[in-house]
Amino acid sequence: MKKYKKILIDAILFFVIIGLTLYGVFHGEDLSGLKDAIKESNILWLIPAVPLVLFFIAGESIVIWHMLDCYGIYVKERLCFLFSAVGFFFSCVTPSATGGQPMQIYFMKKEDIPVPIATVILLVVTITYKFVLVVVGIGLWLFAGGFLAEYVAEARWVFYLGILLNVGCVILMCVVVFHPSFAKKTLILGAKLLERIHILKHKEERLDKIERSMNHYHEAAEFMSSHWGMIARVFVITVVQRFAMFAVTYFVYRAFSLNSMNFFEVMFLQAVISVSVDMLPLPGGMGISEGLFMVIFKKVFGEALLIPGLILSRGLGYYSELFLSAIFTLVAVVVFQVREHKKSKVK
Numbered sequence: 369m370k371k372y373k374k375i376l377i378d379a380i381l382f383f384v385i386i387g388l389t390l391y392g393v394f395h396g397e398d399l400s401g402l403k404d405a406i407k408e409s410n411i412l413w414l415i416p417a418v419p420l421v422l423f424f425i426a427g428e429s430i431v432i433w434h435m436l437d438c439y440g441i442y443v444k445e446r447l448c449f450l451f452s453a454v455g456f457f458f459s460c461v462t463p464s465a466t467g468g469q470p471m472q473i474y475f476m477k478k479e480d481i482p483v484p485i486a487t488v489i490l491l492v493v494t495i496t497y498k499f500v501l502v503v504v505g506i507g508l509w510l511f512a513g514g515f516l517a518e519y520v521a522e523a524r525w526v527f528y529l530g531i532l533l534n535v536g537c538v539i540l541m542c543v544v545v546f547h548p549s550f551a552k553k554t555l556i557l558g559a560k561l562l563e564r565i566h567i568l569k570h571k572e573e574r575l576d577k578i579e580r581s582m583n584h585y586h587e588a589a590e591f592m593s594s595h596w597g598m599i600a601r602v603f604v605i606t607v608v609q610r611f612a613m614f615a616v617t618y619f620v621y622r623a624f625s626l627n628s629m630n631f632f633e634v635m636f637l638q639a640v641i642s643v644s645v646d647m648l649p650l651p652g653g654m655g656i657s658e659g660l661f662m663v664i665f666k667k668v669f670g671e672a673l674l675i676p677g678l679i680l681s682r683g684l685g686y687y688s689e690l691f692l693s694a695i696f697t698l699v700a701v702v703v704f705q706v707r708e709h710k711k712s713k714v715k
Contacts, residue, residue, distance in 0.1 A: 406676050413623035417684040420612045420619075425693060427609025428452040428493060431602050435489045436481070438591075438598055443479060450703065451475055453696030455490075460690045469494070478704045488591055491541075492599070496606045498538050498646075504610070505531040505643040508636060515633070520640055523663045526656075530644035537647060614638040616685040617665075623680065624673050637664050638681075658682060 429445065429452035436443050451472050459468030469490045476486040508516060509531060520527055592599055618634040641660045648656055661678050669677040 406679065409620075409623040409676070409680065410625065411623070413619050414680065414684065417616045417619050418688060420616050421684065421689050421692060424609055424613045424689065425449070425452050425456055425696075427605055427612070428455065431493055431496075431605055432489060434598065434601065435492065436485075438595055439485050441481060441485070443481070447479060447703075450696055450700040453693045454700050456689060457693035457697040460686070460693065475700055475704060478708060492592060492602065493606075495538065495541050496599070496602050497610075498534055498541070500603070500606045500610050501643050501646055502531070502534045502538050504639050505534060508640065508643075512636065515636070516640070519637055519664055519667060523640075523644065523660050526644045526660065527640055530646060530648075533647035534643065610642070611635065611639075613685060613689075614642065617681045620677055620680045620684065621668065624669070624677065626669065626673070629668060634668065637668065638685075640664060657686070 426449055429448040429450075432451055433443065433445055433448040436448070454475050455468040455472040457468075458471045461467065472490060473483060473486045477483055505527070509528075516524065516527070614635045615631070615638075617638040618631050621629070621634050641657055641664065644660055645656050658678060661681065662674060665677060665681075666674055
């Protein structure tokens with residue numbers, strides 16, 4: 369019952385944020401003018417955006433497939449793609465992307481992948497995913513100061529906060545992974561303190577859950593320390609995966625016959641938005657992503673094309689990801705139900 373209640377709350381929150389975001393973007397705008405501007409865009413420049421979104425989803429499936437292979441578990445690439453799509457769909461619709469990994473583990477378990485192994489793989493994926501954003505954010509901060517001052521000045525504190533939160537997240541995860549005994553003691557001490565001041569009720573199963581979680585982190589540390597070559601490949605794949613999504617905005621930019629900025633400049637500005645919103649507790653960074661786009665890309669698209677640019681960029685970069693991953697999530701439900709039915713027949 370609690371599970372369905374949480375899903376309902378997340379769904380309500382998701383649609384409320386969509387409603388507020390649409391109101392904030394379109395309130396007071398000339399909708400007929402927006403429609404005309406979008407119709408006049410060159411659709412040929414928009415065509416590459418959809419394959420980039422598909423590659424963004426597929427990038428994680430490549431990582432999952434390779435890491436399963438390291439454990440001696442063979443799973444078809446198309447099933448790994450479905451695991452990835454499920455993760456992205458539930459990450460898009462839940463605050464701070466908290467729903468993605470539990471649902472991935474649920475579906476991976478249906479394919480007889482042990483939960484501890486699935487958990488370790490997804491932990492490595494998450495750490496690498498966050499680490500890439502940290503590298504991009506710090507790299508821009510250190511080496512592109514003038515560029516950021518010109519385009520990101522009004523949003524620089526949100527960007528710095530995003531870097532800080534992502535760095536904190538990576539450090540925390542690394543401490544938990546590579547020093548699980550220290551993390552375990554800290555978590556138990558923190559839980560007992562919260563129980564003592566009556567913020568949490570005393571539950572024995574909470575300590576058991578902490579124990580199990582620390583075991584998973586310890587296994588992740590062992591995997592990472594013994595598979596450095598694999599971790600390096602995962603990092604490279606994740607970099608390409610992330611930049612594929614950042615590149616979507618460039619093709620939107622060119623679709624409006626704009627060419628004063630080059631590919632990397634537009635892509636790095638989109639990266640600033642991703643770094644800024646990734647750790648914020650909003651489904652898909654909705655609301656704040658649109659707001660940052662309107663601030664950061666104001667000079668890039670100009671007043672007349674800013675909202676049309678936002679609609680196409682966000683539509684292709686986020687909502688198409690949501691739509692495609694939703695379709696493949698439905699496919700995953702059907703596929704795994706059929707496979708489960710076949711297994712029960714064999715037994």
